[in-house]
Amino acid sequence: MDDDIFRGFDFMEQFPVLHDLVICRKSSCYDKKGGNDNGFTNKAEHIRKVGKRGAVYLDAIGPGCVFLYAEAWLNHFKQRPKWIEKAHVKRIGRVQFFFNGESEPQIDVPVNRFVGPEPFTFPLAYTPEQSTGSTVTYVPMPYPESLKVFVTGGQTFCWGLHFYYHTYPRGTQVPAWSRETDLSAARAALDYETACRPAGQIVHQLQDLVLQPGESREIFASDQGGTIKCLRMRLPEDDAAVKSLMLKAWWDDDREPSLNGPLSLFYAVENRWAPKPMAINLHAEMRGVVVGQDKEGLFFLRLPMPFSRRARLVIENRGTAAATIAEVWIESDETVTPGLGKSAGYLRTQFRESHQLTPGRDYVMAEIQGRGHIAGTVLAVEDTAECCLEGDERCYTDGGRSPLIIGDATETYFGGSWYFCEEAFALPLYGAPTFRMKSQVGGSPADITMYRFHVTDYFPFRGSARFSIQHGGFNEVPGNYRSLIFYYHLSDPSLTQTDYLSMADPESLRAHGFSAAPVRTRMRDGFFDGEFNGMDIGTLKRPKWMSPIAWMFYWTWWGGNRRRPPKDSPDRVSFTVAEHDRPHEFTVKIDPQADAVMLRRVLDQSVPDQRARIEVDGKLAGIWFNTGNNKWKIFAEDDLILDPSATRGKEKITLRVAPESLIWTAAEYTVFSIVTP
Template sequence: MATGPWDCRTHWSFVPMGFRQRCTISTSHPRPFDHVIAERFRDSSRAQPWRADQPLERLIGYFNQRGQDPKGWKDMREAEGRITLAAGQGSEFFARRGRGALGVLCLRLSPRDPQTLRQLRLQAYWDGERHPGIDAPIGHFFAAGARWQDIPALLVGVEGEWGYCYFPMPYWREASLWLVNSSTGPVQCDWQIAWRSRPYPREHAGHFRAWFHREEPTTLGRDYLFLHTVGRGQMVGVVQTMLGGHWCEGDERFYIDGGRSPAFYGTGTEDYYLAACWPNRDFHSPFHGTVGDIVAEASAAGAGPRGFYNFRACYYRFHLDAPIRYESELHAAIEHGGTNDTRSSYTSLVYYYQQDRRGLIQSDALSMGSATKESAHELSAPAATHYPLTQYFEGDDDDVPVAFTVLSTLAPVRCRLDIDPRNLGVRLRRVFDQKEARQWAEVWIDGEKAGDWYDADGNPYKRWAESDFELPPRLTKGRRRLHVEFRPRTGHPAWTLAELAAYSHVEDGPSTAALRPTLTPHEP
C-alpha cells in the first residue's frame, strides 16, 4: 500500500464475527498496529456467533461488482436530462413529491477540471428543509476530492466520465436536487436518477446527509473536525484531502453520545484509511482507498525529494462494514501531523444518516465524594476507599485537567439510579481511574445479573476514562429506578468509580432540528 522506499502491506477483514459473551483478539507480532471495530447490542440475540462456514457470498460479491448498484432494487423508475449552468448560476434539476427513496444518482460533468470539482456543488433538500441536507463539492461527493479518475468504490465513485452514488436517500414528503456553479466558467452536466415510491419506515430511517468542511490552515493544537452533529443516526463514510506538512501520523478520534473518552482512537491517518506506511499508492476496495499517487505525480513534475508534500492527497473510507452509530450526538475529528502540529490545507466530506431527535437522554448521575448525593442515591460501599484526583482524559482535550473524587473497592458496591419508564433499554456510563488495567466487575440489576463489565485498557499518564455498559429492556422497561450492584472480580484490580450515569434509550426524544451543523464555505 506504500509508495515510499519501503514495501508495506496492510491486511484487513470485513467478515462479521459475532459473539454473545466475550471476544479476545491476540497477535504474536512484536510491534503490531491494529484497528478493531466492535459494536455491542442491548439485545444479545442480534449477535450471531461466528462460524467458519458462515456464508460470505454477498460480501465477496461486493469486491466483484464495484461500480454497479449493489442494492438489487427491482421497482425503480428512471429519469435523465442535461443542465447547463453559467458562472454563478444555480438550478433545480430534479424534484419529486410524495414518499419514496432515490437509489441511483449519476452525473457527467464538462469540464472536469480542478476548479469545477471544487466549485460545482450538489445540493439536496429533503421534506421541505430550509437548509440542504447535502451541500457538497461535486468532486468530494464522488470521492474525487483531488482529481477525476476511476474510483471503483462500492456505493460512491467514478467510472469513466460518470460519477455515481448508490446510497439510498429516503424522503417522506418531497425531494429536490440542485446544482450550483460557483466557478468562473459555464458547466454542462448530464444526469441520471432512479428512484422508487416504496417508503422507508419513518421511525427506523433517517435522511441521507453530507457535510463538507475545510480548514486552510489547520488549527495548531486542535483536531481537524470531520463532523459534529446532534441527533440520532450513523456515520457511513468520509472523503478527505490533505496538502502540506507531514500529516500522516494524525489519529482519528471519534466521540459518541457526548462521551469524554474517544470511542474510536486510531494510530495514524494512513491507518484510518486502511493503508500503511505513507505515502500511499493508488489503490481501491469497496470500502476504502487512495485516489492517485502523490509520489508519482511529484516525480513526473520533477518536484524532487519530498516534493510530494506539495501535492494534494485524497483518501476515502466507507463504514459499510461497521456504521458508526450514535443516539444523541457524534463528534468525529482527526489529528493533523503527529500531535496537531502542522499548518496544512484539509478538506473533507462526511456521509451520514440522521433523525433530528435524540434517542438517548441522561436520566440520572452520581458523582462520588458528595455525602448528600451519595445518600440520595443510596450508595453503599462499606469497604471502599476514596481519594481526590486531578487528571486528564485521552483525546483532543488531553491537556485539560479534570478533578473528581474516586471510589475504589474490591468488594461489592450498590446504588440507586432513576431512569425514564418509557425506556427501551438503559446505558450505564462510568468515569473511572484507568491507572490499573483490566478492571472487571459483574453487573447486577435488582438482583438479576446483567453481565460482566470489563475494561482491558489502562493508562497511567492520562488516567481518566469513560466506559459504557448496555442494559437490555427486559431489566429496565417500565421502571422508574434501578438498584445497581457491582461485584468486582477476584484477581483483578480494584473497581474504581468517579461518576456513574444512567442514560435512557427512548423512541420519542427531544427534537434537535435547530442544532444542524453549520455549512462551511466551499472556497476562502
C-alpha cells in the same frame, strides 16, 4: 440480532435503519502517552503483555461482532527489501483468535497469511499489495460471549492491529463465528459489477447541464415518497469546476439542505484533474461500490436517500466560470425505508474546510446533534506536507469525554499504511484514489484524496457525535483540509439523562442509597485520552531549518516520549475516584418508557483490567470490562447499555456492581434513558 450482523452488507436497503442500542468501538495502536508512537516501539500500544514477546490486542466481552480487522508491518514495498519484511514477519509470529473462552484458537495463522484462506478473500478481504501496505478484512466475526486476540510476537516494533467492533446489550442473540457462514450476498454487495448496474427502477436523465457562475439548477423534484438510490454524473474534467459545483438536497420538511457539498467530495475526485505539475501524479481507477466510476465513464454515488413526502435536488455553481455536466442520471424507486422518521434516518452531510488549521487541535469534520450513525468520510488535503497523515481519527458520541473511536494514523483509517506507499488505490469501501506529491522526498507537499464508507462498521450515536482528525501526529502540520461526512440522522435525540451520582458528594451518595464504603477514595489529577490530552507539541514553532517530516520524527522518536503536559494545561481535570473490591449498590431513576438504559462511568484507567457484573434488581444485566490500562492519560469515560429486559417499564432500578477484578474504580455514574418513537 443475527440478521442485522450479515444484512448490513445490504446497505442499499439497510443503511438508513438506526441502531440506538449498538456501540461502536475501536482498538488500535495509538500512543497512550498522547504522542505519536503509534505502534513504532510497541512498548504500550497493545492491551497487555504476555511473557517476553506476546501481547493481547483485543479482549472484548460479548455479545459483539468485529466488522473490520486490519494489520500493518514493515512491508513498504518501495522502501524495504523483502528480507527485512520476512525477518519482521517471522518475529511477529502468529495471530490467534480465541472465541467465547475457548482454550484453542479458531483462527491461528502467520500475520502475513491472514488474507487468502476462505473466507478471507476478495472482495471481503484485501492483501497489502491491494491495500497499500495493510491487510484488511470485512468478514464479520461475531462472538456471543467473548473474543480475545493474541499475537505470539506482539511486542515487536513497527507493526500494529486495528479492530472496529460493535457491542450489544446483554440478551442480544448473535451467532457464533464459523468459517462456513454463507457470505455470498456480502460478496455480491461489494462487487464492482453490482455497482455498475442500475440501482433503481426509475431513471431521471438530463443532458448537457450548463451552469453559469452563481446559477442554480434543479435536477430532481418529487412530491411523493420514494428513495433515490444512485446519482451518476459525467463530470467535467476540471478541478476548479468540480470544487465549485455544489450539490444540495432537501427531504420532506427540511428548511436547510440535508445534502450540501462540492461534487469533488461527493464523488471523491478532488484534485483528480488539478493542473499543477507534480513529481508523483497518480490516479486510481475508481472501482468502489459506494463512490466510483462505471464502465460508461459516469461517476456514481450509491447510497439510499429515502423521503416520505417530497424531495428536491439542486446543483449550484459557486465558481467564476461556466461549467457543464454532460450527463446526469438519477436512479430511484417509489419504496420508502420502513420507519423513516422513527427507526430510520435521512441521509445528510456536513461539509467542512480549513486553510488555517489550529495548532494543537484537531480538524473537526462533523459535529452533529440528534440520533443516527456516521456512514462515510471523504477527506482531501491539498498542498499539505505528507506527514499530515500521521494524524489520528477520533469520534466522540453522546457528549462523552473519551473517544470510543481513536485511531493511529490517517492512512490507516482510510485502509492503507506507510503513507499509502505513495500510491493511489480504490477498493470497494475505501481508498486514496488521488495521490500527488511535489517531489519524491518523503514528507513533501501533497494532494491526497481519500474515502471510506462504514456499511457494516458504522458509528451509532443517540444524542450527538463529534468526528475529528489530527493534522499530523501532534496537530502540528499546517495545510488545507476539505471534508464531507455522510450520516443517517433524525433531529430528535433518543438519549435523555435521568440521573447522576458523584462519588465525591456524600449527599449524592445518600440520596441514591449507596451501600458499601470504598476501599479508599483519592483525589486524582490528569487527562482524558483523545484530543484534549494535554499535549502541547502541536503549538510549538518549528525551526525554519527543519522540514515538517524531520520535526515529526524528532517528536515521535525522541522529544515526545519525554515531554509532559504543562501544569496549567486547560485540558487538565480532577476527580475524586473511589476504589472498590466488593459489591455495592445504589438506586437510580430511569424513564419507564425507555427502550434501554445506558450507564456512563468516569474511571481511573491507570488501574488495569477492571471488570464487574452489573445487576439490575437482582438480575444480571451486563458485564462491564475495561481492558488494559493507561498510566499516562489516567481518566476514561465509558458506556454500557444494560439488558433491556431488566429495565423496561420501570421508574427506578437498583444497580448492584460486583467487581470481578481486584479493584473497580469510579468517580461518577451518569444514567441515560434511551427512548425511541
